[in-house]
Amino acid sequence: MDTDSRSKKTQCIEDLRRRVLTEALEPGVYLDETELSEIYGISRPPLREVLRQLAGEGYVVLHENRGAQVAPMTHKTMRNFFVAAPMIYAATTRLAAEHATPAQIVKLKECQWAFRQAIKSGDAAERALGNERFHSIIGDMADNEYLTPSLRRLLIDHTRIGMTFYNPRKLALAQQRELAADQHDQFIDLIEAGDADAAAALAVAHWELSRAQIESFVTPESMTIPLGRAPGATETRGAS
């Protein structure tokens, strides 16, 4: 093992990913190269490489002569998300059941264990990151370089949405989170059994649960929505 486990640059990438996913860096926020380079103890050229990579992964958007912006979330983004998610989730999960290796299954189980710990602790960020990691591993199992890029992008925004709409006090949501965790166990069983059809069906069910949670916020039970985020609203920070 290395002394610092991994290079500063790698740490920088991973930390920025984490901050975007947990919305410590909010969607639409602009990043200052000089500031970030000082924070992570590297100079600007390598930091710029990092930002370019994160742009390729969909975490940030680059604007010429105006720097990097944390990928914004607009109402159009949400609509597109709802269209693409079930298809990609079902497809990748199916392939995961067909191709998963024993080593990957071990990794998935470890991840699920950590995920349940995070739920108990009640830490929203850890829970969201744990969930992201779980589905990311399923993406690795699918082992299809053409589908992975789309899955990764979906997971970024799915995680951010999950952070936005997290509410530890609402009992119904706590129960749904428990149900989601149970579904994760089912994922493991079906993937281990190689049951592709059932795994794909579970992926759709898992998505439906998540969708219901999200929609319960967008359309609250019987409350009028405090507008300003309604369809047609402008995005967080207009660009160009």
Next chain:
Amino acid sequence: MDTDSRSKKTQCIEDLRRRVLTEALEPGVYLDETELSEIYGISRPPLREVLRQLAGEGYVVLHENRGAQVAPMTHKTMRNFFVAAPMIYAATTRLAAEHATPAQIVKLKECQWAFRQAIKSGDAAERALGNERFHSIIGDMADNEYLTPSLRRLLIDHTRIGMTFYNPRKLALAQQRELAADQHDQFIDLIEAGDADAAAALAVAHWELSRAQIESFVTPESMTIPLGRAPGATETRGAS
């Protein structure tokens, strides 16, 4: 308009993309930073940013302390390609028919005109690039940031495969290329009409045609295959 139309860096990116797509830079080849920076008249730091971006887009793969490699094409790559292509093509084409703007349709028609010119000229590279551009525009029409990344990756390898298996002397293939061009016209009509179902169906048919062409090379009519490319063969250049 600028004097040089666009910055050196942008020219560099576009030229490298082109070279990868046309296989002027063959899959698996390693790139020399110093050499490239001299060719494009920029220094190494910005060139490294370019390579990081191209890595994000799937044109190249970065290896730590070993530089950038043109994305390799292995037999696994091909298998994954066959799995993902019909799904993504059908989905994006459907969305394109639903969302295309008049301006985009004009652009698509211009692209198709150029594509037919390229076919007449018999220039394999121009033909392949024209086809790539056509489907890329359809991807723009779909306007779904979650599906676009997968589509772009598919198009990269679809284009490269098309270059590999191009054969101007084989009559059957020339006829198939004509048919493909005719299908492009149908794409335009269906997208303009907003007929999502028919467009999606056409996408599948278009894919099947392309697949048949590819398979006619992998499995030639009645010749024994000179082995060495059979399943289980090692990839172009092993890494790490």
Next chain:
DNA sequence: TAAATCTTGACTGTAGACAATATGTATTTT
């Protein structure tokens, strides 16, 4: 007072020089 222009400042973009790591070759030792 309001609008338009100019100036200033801050941040992005680039270049050239230096440091570190990996590979290949040559030499030495068994």
Next chain:
DNA sequence: AAAATACATATTGTCTACAGTCAAGATTTA
């Protein structure tokens, strides 16, 4: 003679310094 180690070379990774560009603020004029 063969294998292992050490050195040399080439290439990647990084830093400091400078140039270019955009945006905001202040000043001037109508």
